[in-house]
Structures are given as structure tokens and as C-alpha cells.
Amino acid sequence: MSLEILGVLLHRNASEISRGGGPAFDVDMIEKMARAFDENDFDRVLILQNSFAPDPFAIANYAAAVTEKLAFMVAHRPGFIAPTMAARMFATLDNLSGGRAGVHVITGANDTELECDGDFHTKEERYHRSAEYVEIMRKVWSSGTPVDHNGTYYRFNKALSELKPVGGGAIPVYWGGSSPLALEKGAEVADVYAIGGLKPLDQMASTVAQIRDAWARTGRPVRIQTSVRVIVGETEDAAWRAAADVVEALRETALEQQRKIAGSDEALSTGMRLDPKLATTKGGSGREELEAIAGGKDLLDKRLWTGITKASVSFSTPMLPPALVGTAEQVADAMMDYYAMGITGFLMRGFDLYGDIALHGRDLIPTLRRLAAEHDARVGLSETQPV
Known part of the structure; x- marks a missing residue:
């Protein structure tokens, strides 16, 4: 497999436990992290x-200019830019x-949060729109002649991009969502x-x-990815001490936000919003x-x-999923249980955004790649075989 x-490449070195400081938009840090x-x-x-x-488009273009092999997964919200224009923008970035x-x-x-940008569609409408949006981008990427379209959300005549994705193919499309409709349209x-x-x-x-x-109902192949919060230490005891420090930092950050709410109309940190209605992570069924899960065992x-x-429940912060805690070898071994069930992409992140990159690159990533290769050899899979 x-x-x-x-x-995760952010525009500054920040996480849920950051207490402020430094520029809100840090160009030097973007380059260092990339x-x-x-x-x-x-x-x-x-x-x-x-x-x-x-x-994110501007950040991706900048990061592409200062890196050699790193690929990008640019988050993009349908509804604010025409899909024909988005197709050209992604094709340009690809080239x-x-x-x-x-x-x-x-x-x-x-x-x-969507209404902040003027999108008043329902969640169900947005999923249907997103699927139509991707279909249009794929048509524009693949067609050598002008394309017409008359759909539910978009209508246009003679759309054409003279620039195609590299190699004449398509750009990989990542998708998320936990509802049955999210799965249906994503598939x-x-x-x-x-x-x-x-x-x-x-x-x-x-x-x-x-x-x-x-995906089986559509006959299309799928790759599955998950986000992974990791807390890695040189020893297991060190990892658990770091985990305790994260909880304490979350508590302190939440108290700071509560003081802001009580004392003034000052805008809240975008990294730690206390109002669940404005939290941009893990709304709804998620x-x-x-x-x-938080109501169960530690x-x-x-x-x-x-x-x-x-x-995150106790301190009224945006919801955080569980984390893997341990040495690099222990965390990688735990991740292999997910790999064995067919999850082949891992979006890894700790709580020191910049500092963790080298830590993960030195210890965790080589161990992951070794264990994945050993797993594939045991079950007779090639490195590129679809799952």
C-alpha cells in the first residue's frame, strides 16, 4: 500500500495551547516550516x-517556491469562487x-461560521454543491474543447482552461464529512x-x-486518510509528562479566553474560541x-x-480528538493498527507545530515507513497497490 x-502548514507557529506573541502572519515562519x-x-x-x-492559495504558491518535493493539500470551499476559475487556479499551482x-x-x-462569508445554504445543499463543483473542475481539467454546464448550482457556456494539470491528468481531490450524505457525494x-x-x-x-x-456502490477506488494528534517523548515517561503539560496549557489558555470574554469586547483568539457555535472544528455529529469518547476511559x-x-470538554474549547502518547516506536506501532485496516494516509500534528516537524522526521516517520513496509511484505502488497 x-x-x-x-x-499542517499554518501561517504562523501556533497551536491550541499557544498563548499569543509573534506576528499574526509570519512569512519567515511559513518558509521555515515548509x-x-x-x-x-x-x-x-x-x-x-x-x-x-x-x-491558502497564496501560501501554497509561496511554499512551492521554497521547497522541492513537498506536495500540497489546499483546503478550498466551494461557493465563493466559480469552479471554472478554481480549476484554472489549481492547474496553475500544479504547473x-x-x-x-x-x-x-x-x-x-x-x-x-459559513455565514461569516455570506454562505446561507444548508449543510445538505452544500454537499450537493461541492459534488457538482468537483465534477466541473474535473471536466475543465480533462477537456481539450470548451465545456458547457447547466446544473443545480452552476451554469456556464464554453468554459476552457488552456493549462492542464501536470501530465495531463487530474489533481487529487480530498474530501471529508461524517454524515451519510457526505459519504454518498464524496464517493x-x-x-x-x-x-x-x-x-x-x-x-x-x-x-x-x-x-x-x-465507494463500492460507485465502483470508484478510494484511499483513506486520518488526522493523528501525537505526543512523542524520548521515553514513555517523558511522553506522559508532555501530555500532562498539554492539558495544563489548555486549561491556562481557556482561562485567558474567559478573562477576555468577561473583561472586554476584544476579539477572541482564532485558535481557541469558547463559543461552540463559532468553533470551526468538530461541529455537529463529529x-x-x-x-x-470523552465520557469513557482515559x-x-x-x-x-x-x-x-x-x-476540551471541561474547558469549553474546540473539540480535540484523542491523541497517541508514547515513544516514536510505540506511537508508530499503534498507528500500524489503523494502517492494517486500510488507512494509508496520516496527517500528523503535535502541539509544537514547528518544533515537532524535526522530531517526527527524525524518529517517528522513519519508524512508520519501516513498519508499513514490513506489514506490506507480510501480507504480500506492493507499495503502490490500491487498498
């Missing part, structure tokens, strides 16, 4: 989009980067399904089965699932730790 290791990802064997990075963040572009379609789980148009975070193995196996069933399976999930 083909293992893909991904990171180069660090490139040098530490990450395959691809996600560049986020929401209603308050800088433009400027030498074939390293990818699009992560963000349909959006939170109505309140029609997407290449990779992204699960928002780790779950206990039995729950994750059920999710993987649902994804496979949805939040309910995480709250249920440690699940080999080393899936729910401490940060419990803390």
Missing part, C-alpha cells in the same frame, strides 16, 4: 481555509509546483476520504467499512462522537489517550 505522511516539512520526509501538507484565515497540487474540498460543518467525486481524527479501533473499523461501502486500545478530549 502507499503510505502518505502529511503535516522547508522543514520538505527536509523531514513529509509527503504533503494541508493548508487550512476558514472564514478568518489568510488565503508552478511541478505536479504537487492537491485540493481538500471543505463543505463546512458549521452554519454560523461520487473524491479520491481520498479524510477522517477528522483518531477513534478507538472498533469505531474506526466501522467508519472504514462505511467509507468502503459508499462533536457528539467526541463527547461520547486510555483506549494500545495508547489512545482521551485526556485532551476530556480537557
